[in-house]
Amino acid sequence: MTDETVEFASLMCSRLCHDLLSPVGSFGNGLELLADENDPAMRQNFFDLLDTSSRSAINKLKFFRLSFGSAGGYGDDIAPDEIASALQGLVADGKTVAIGWVGDVGPLAKPAARTLLLLAQVVVEALVRGGRIDMAAEQRDGRIEIAVRGAGDRVVIDSASEAAFADASHEPTPKTVGIALARRIAGNRGGEVMLSRPGDGEIVVGAIVPL
Numbered sequence: 001m002t003d004e005t006v007e008f009a010s011l012m013c014s015r016l017c018h019d020l021l022s023p024v025g026s027f028g029n030g031l032e033l034l035a036d037e038n039d040p041a042m043r044q045n046f047f048d049l050l051d052t053s054s055r056s057a058i059n060k061l062k063f064f065r066l067s068f069g070s071a072g073g074y075g076d077d078i079a080p081d082e083i084a085s086a087l088q089g090l091v092a093d094g095k096t097v098a099i100g101w102v103g104d105v106g107p108l109a110k111p112a113a114r115t116l117l118l119l120a121q122v123v124v125e126a127l128v129r130g131g132r133i134d135m136a137a138e139q140r141d142g143r144i145e146i147a148v149r150g151a152g153d154r155v156v157i158d159s160a161s162e163a164a165f166a167d168a169s170h171e172p173t174p175k176t177v178g179i180a181l182a183r184r185i186a187g188n189r190g191g192e193v194m195l196s197r198p199g200d201g202e203i204v205v206g207a208i209v210p211l
Contacts, residue, residue: 012181014174016064023056052093059089067117068181077107087120087133095130102136111185112137112144112209118182119193119205123150126157126203139211143191147206155203157195165195165205182207 030049037043063086066074074082084099091097108116116135123133131152138145164176168187172180183193189210196204 008172008177008180011172011174011177012068015177016068018174019060019064020057023053023060026053027057056093062086063089063117063121067114067121067178074110076110078110078113079107080105083108083113083117084135087117087124087135090121090124091130095127097124097127097130098132100132100134102134103138105135105137108137108146109144109209109211111189112146112207115182115185115191115193115207115209116146116148118178118185119146119207120148121178122157122161122195122205123148123203126150126155127152128154128156131155131201143208143210145206145208147204150203151201153201155201157197157203162195165193185209 027050030046030053034043034046034050037046066078066082066086080101084101088097088099091099116137120133120135127133127150129152131150134149134151136147136149158175160173160176161179164170164172164179164183168183170176170180179193186193186207186209191208191210193207194205198204
């Protein structure tokens, strides 16, 4: 295993730990507060906090397993409903993001599904005030073309993520390691990833993943 491979794996672990720290930390805080609270109404509030935190952690783990992991147990193709459900797990409580497919989409080959999810994570994070995400996938000429469009009142993408899309040699960070992994998955098959900003309230990411 090369130093580069170790560093890349370390970046992915840093990203996953960062994203899980909040719900798992809230779960721990809720248990600690619950132990010292006798008021029934307050105890119910803490139970609600525990329920929200545990669901958030489980949903994020489902996304991580499918996008960053090998997705063992899913088979060679991933159903559209599974992809949408995994992506919905990234949406923070209190933020509304409607997620759907454009057209009649069948199961996607695992490399294409993972690439789509990794890129769609960027879109979820860019929809600061929520909004809508539309996903599309089309198979033709021995490749799968995927696109994810996000639209909302406020769409913000950080400069590091923009640089990661623009330059294949961009040094990945924990923030951009998902984009780098998507590029590797697609690039290992001769494909590519892309980003566009059609308007202030819109972002589109996509990829071409040869089969």
